[in-house]
Amino acid sequence: MTLFSKHLYTLSIATSLFMLSGCGTGSSGEKLPSEDPLFEAQWHLENTGQTSGAENGGVAGEDINVLKVWEEFTGSKEHAIAILDSGIDIHPDLKDNLDISMSYRYMDGTNDPTPTTDYLPHGTAVAGIIAAKGWNGIGTRGVAPDAKIVSLNVISSFTEANLIDALSKTDIAISSNSWGFSNNDLNEFESMVDAMRVGSEQGREGKGTIYVFSAGNSRSRSNNSNANMSSLTNNPYAITVASVNADGKYASYSNFGSSVLVSGTGGEYGIDKPAIVTTDLVGLDRGWDRENSHYDVAGNENGDYTNTMTGTSAACPTVTGVVALMLDANPDLSWRDVRYILAKSARKNDIFDGNWTNNAAGLPVNYNYGFGVVDAYNAVEMSKTFENLSAQIASEASQDLNISIPDDGETALTSSIEINDDIAIEHVDLWISIKDNLYGRIGDLEIKLTSPQGTESILAWGGVRTFGYYDNWRFGTERHLDESSLGTWKLSVKDVNGDSQYTLTGWKLKIYGHTP
Amino acid sequence: MNCFLRSLLLLVSGTLFCLAETSATGPTFQLIHKSGASTSYVLETNERAVIENNTSHSELLAKSAKHPSYKLLTLNEKKPSSTNIMKEETVKDANVFYKEGIKDEAHRYISTGEIIVTFNAEEKLDFKDFAAAHQLTYIKMIGPSELRTVLFTNHSDKNDIELSSTLVKLPSVKSAKPNWILPFKLF
Numbered sequence: 001m002t003l004f005s006k007h008l009y010t011l012s013i014a015t016s017l018f019m020l021s022g023c024g025t026g027s028s029g030e031k032l033p034s035e036d037p038l039f040e041a042q043w044h045l046e047n048t049g050q051t052s053g054a055e056n057g058g059v060a061g062e063d064i065n066v067l068k069v070w071e072e073f074t075g076s077k078e079h080a081i082a083i084l085d086s087g088i089d090i091h092p093d094l095k096d097n098l099d100i101s102m103s104y105r106y107m108d109g110t111n112d113p114t115p116t117t118d119y120l121p122h123g124t125a126v127a128g129i130i131a132a133k134g135w136n137g138i139g140t141r142g143v144a145p146d147a148k149i150v151s152l153n154v155i156s157s158f159t160e161a162n163l164i165d166a167l168s169k170t171d172i173a174i175s176s177n178s179w180g181f182s183n184n185d186l187n188e189f190e191s192m193v194d195a196m197r198v199g200s201e202q203g204r205e206g207k208g209t210i211y212v213f214s215a216g217n218s219r220s221r222s223n224n225s226n227a228n229m230s231s232l233t234n235n236p237y238a239i240t241v242a243s244v245n246a247d248g249k250y251a252s253y254s255n256f257g258s259s260v261l262v263s264g265t266g267g268e269y270g271i272d273k274p275a276i277v278t279t280d281l282v283g284l285d286r287g288w289d290r291e292n293s294h295y296d297v298a299g300n301e302n303g304d305y306t307n308t309m310t311g312t313s314a315a316c317p318t319v320t321g322v323v324a325l326m327l328d329a330n331p332d333l334s335w336r337d338v339r340y341i342l343a344k345s346a347r348k349n350d351i352f353d354g355n356w357t358n359n360a361a362g363l364p365v366n367y368n369y370g371f372g373v374v375d376a377y378n379a380v381e382m383s384k385t386f387e388n389l390s391a392q393i394a395s396e397a398s399q400d401l402n403i404s405i406p407d408d409g410e411t412a413l414t415s416s417i418e419i420n421d422d423i424a425i426e427h428v429d430l431w432i433s434i435k436d437n438l439y440g441r442i443g444d445l446e447i448k449l450t451s452p453q454g455t456e457s458i459l460a461w462g463g464v465r466t467f468g469y470y471d472n473w474r475f476g477t478e479r480h481l482d483e484s485s486l487g488t489w490k491l492s493v494k495d496v497n498g499d500s501q502y503t504l505t506g507w508k509l510k511i512y513g514h515t516p
Numbered sequence: 517m518n519c520f521l522r523s524l525l526l527l528v529s530g531t532l533f534c535l536a537e538t539s540a541t542g543p544t545f546q547l548i549h550k551s552g553a554s555t556s557y558v559l560e561t562n563e564r565a566v567i568e569n570n571t572s573h574s575e576l577l578a579k580s581a582k583h584p585s586y587k588l589l590t591l592n593e594k595k596p597s598s599t600n601i602m603k604e605e606t607v608k609d610a611n612v613f614y615k616e617g618i619k620d621e622a623h624r625y626i627s628t629g630e631i632i633v634t635f636n637a638e639e640k641l642d643f644k645d646f647a648a649a650h651q652l653t654y655i656k657m658i659g660p661s662e663l664r665t666v667l668f669t670n671h672s673d674k675n676d677i678e679l680s681s682t683l684v685k686l687p688s689v690k691s692a693k694p695n696w697i698l699p700f701k702l703f
Contacts, residue, residue, distance in 0.1 A: 086702065122702045158700045160693070161632050161658050161667045168659035182622035182701035191634060191665065191691065198660050214703040313703040 035135040037299035041277040041307065042140055043246050044129075044265035044318055052274040053295060053307040058246020062349070064265055064318055066143060066325070066376035073328040073380060074134065075147030079173035079204075081130060081324060083317075084166050085123030086155040087115035089281045091304060093132045093139040094124070099150050102171070107156030116156050121280050121287030123151060125309040126178050128279030129317040130324070139305055140278055143321025143376070144328070155179070160191060168195035170202045170209065173327060176320040177213045178313035180232060184224035186442070186468030189231045196237040200335050208335030210327075212320045213238045214312035216255035224443075224466045227257040228459055234259035234476035236427040236512050239323075239339055242369060243267075243315035246274045248349045250368040254312055258457040258477035260370040261339065262346045264315030270308040278314070280306040322376045326383040336389050336426060336514075343481055345379040346372030360453030361482035367458065370478060390514045395421035395485055398431075398508035405434070405445075409498025412446075415491045415507065419452075423485040423513035428477050430459065431508040434470040434493070436500060442468050445502065446494045449509075451480050452487025462496030485511040613677075613696070622699050627676045630655065630695035631683065635664040639688040650683065667695060 039045065041052040047063040080102060087105065088098055090113070103113035115123060127149050134145030152166040167175060175196075181187045196211050203209030215227040227233040233240040234257075243254040243266030250256070251266050267275040270293075277295070281287030284294065284303035294300075295307040323338055333341070348356065348364045348371075355366045365371055397417045405413045430449055436442070446462035457477035491507055613625040631652065635641060643666050647654040651672035658665040672679055676694035683692035 155700060155702070158698050159628065159630075159695050160698065161630070161665075161695045163698075164632075164658050164663065164665060168663060170660065178703050180701050180703060182699040184622075191632075191663075194634075194663060195659055198662055202660065202662075217701075217703050311703045316703075 036141045038140045054274045062248030075144030075324040076328045077148045081174045082172040086120035087153040088113045088127045088151040089124040097131045103151040105153040106162040113151035118286040125278045126317045130321045144324035147324040164195045178316045187230040193235045214316040215242045217253040227255045241316045243312045256367045262370045264318035266315030275310040276314040277307045330383040343371040347375040348372045359455040396510040400506045405502040412492045412494035424516040425480045425513045427512045429510045430475045433505045435503040444497045448492040450490040626697040632695040633692045634690045
């Protein structure tokens with residue numbers, strides 16, 4: 001054997017051994033987890049109990065179950081994901097997936113995707129959770145590492161007109177919204193819901209834009225923690241996302257309610273328990289680094305990543321990323337199919353939480369979690385062979401009344417409505433009008449809806465501080481998924497404090513679904 | 517607001533009465549006047565944005581005489597302009613409204629001099645003609661045409677809330693409201 005052939009032989013043996021060791025890219029583009037140095041800290045993708053820079057780690061297995069999905073699907077450039085937020089930095093881990101031409105900054109009407117100040121890393125962090133490039137040898141990895149992201153910087157000019165515009169763009173496949181309103185009152189923006197209705201009808205050439213919204217972070221306050229207090233998080237089009245931490249339990253801040261569909265992984269604050277590791281504004285003098293919370297680990301010497309992203313802001317994009325994977329697996333899914341699959345494939349977590357109940361269709365549901373934590377693998381598997389839901393149908397009925405609500409603090413006023421159509425339920429809306437003699441103290445009122453089969457939806461918990469008027473206010477509930485609409489629906493309204501005088505003047509029910 | 521007025525506000529007593537203007541087609545705007553010990557005047561919209569009296573009593577009376585159906589007071593706060601809010605620079609004074617009279621960022625609505633109007637679907641209107649008839653300037657349509665939502669600049673002598681209240685009574689209008697900067701929260 002010549003010297004050359006000996007070297008060639010040695011090289012071929014070494015290469016074979018190398019490939020057998022699994023240290024490189026496998027055949028057929030198999031993605032292996034070792035090529036993003038900060039991936040190991042991303043417990044939401046693979047929870048091994050790691051601390052991610054916090055004092056304590058979480059519980060192994062409490063993640064979104066995405067690893068096996070990546071063997072086939074990583075997100076597609078065919079489905080643009082709009083991130084309505086504070087802008088997206090031109091970041092080494094995002095630039096390959098960022099579409100600048102589709103981006104828009106409302107402050108100055110330009111395509112500049114970047115934030116307007118160094119104090120706003122939020123949008124960049126959200127973007128990284130969704131679509132940080134994977135297996136590129138740097139930083140983190142997104143849930144959908146090859147998806148296309150677009151910045152719609154509404155925070156730069158946060159007006160109703162701009163929000164309607166951003167929510168009604170029909171060239172967007174998925175709209176990710178980790179924002180809301182800062183007061184804990186009723187936030188009625190039916191104009192934005194209307195924009196989402198149009199997007200659901202016209203986006204993706206009729207299959208519908210898919211809207212994902214954070215449920216909100218008010219749990220630790222005495223005020224409004226109910227996602228049903230905002231039009232954005234209780235309507236038929238939004239996928240409203242609560243947050244779980246690395247222990248697989250509801251995060252300390254997470255809102256809840258009948259309108260929560262599923263939960264994503266938002267973590268805690270990165271001090272006692274892990275937050276989320278994701279992209280930050282580039283450089284040591286921008287973003288979270290400015291707040292003296294530099295994530296000091298190998299692979300983050302330049303300060304381009306953070307380990308303190310948290311909130312339902314972080315939970316929402318984990319679900320957005322899963323939706324991107326679902327569309328990659330089956331681009332023909334409608335917006336209703338996506339909502340349905342997410343709910344049906346979600347993982348029932350925190351099994352000892354007392355709020356779990358089975359609805360009349362046998363689906364486990366929980367005010368804290370919706371139908372459970374998003375499960376990427378189950379959702380994608382279901383998506384592959386899913387037969388589209390049949391055309392949407394709806395049934396509605398209403399009652400005009402003028403009945404005083406008892407003020408003894410114990411007796412509830414009840415009213416019934418008959419629905420004569422048999423619909424397999426996807427979502428229920430309820431409009432209610434209540435006159436009160438005090439200045440908007442609707443927080444006194446506990447409002448419940450019970451389906452013909454006995455499943456209860458608490459729409460409002462009494463005894464909280466909330467300003468507003470139930471002046472044809474719309475509530476929404478996801479809890480009756482797959483139940484039949486046929487029969488008597490019951491409304492119950494109770495003044496839990498019993499010191500005011502309220503009058504129920506009317507209510508209306510509208511049930512959305514499909515033919516059973 | 518001086519200490520005297522602030523103290524009066526804290527002594528809420530007397531009769532509370534509402535003068536309601538209702539519209540069959542859209543949001544309503546109400547004036548609530550706290551009488552008795554309090555001399556605070558507030559204007560309440562359908563979204564319950566409340567303008568709190570923050571000037572002297574004589575200035576209040578003068579403005580009330582000019583516009584008897586509402587009370588509007590500029591709070592003399594310098595706020596970033598509507599189109600430049602994140603640049604942290606002061607551009608001009610803006611009319612600032614505080615919901616329920618709670619003066620914090622979470623309840624603050626900053627008017628922009630723009631009105632957002634949604635028209636009833638069945639109405640076939642020339643939006644520029646509509647603008648001319650109501651001392652508005654047509655800016656643009658918002659979103660797809662199906663939404664029938666249009667943005668105007670307010671050039672009338674009415675403030676954004678009063679003009680919205682006038683427009684919403686028109687048969688062609690489904691809703692009209694100031695296109696104010698909303699109190700956002702990143703979750």
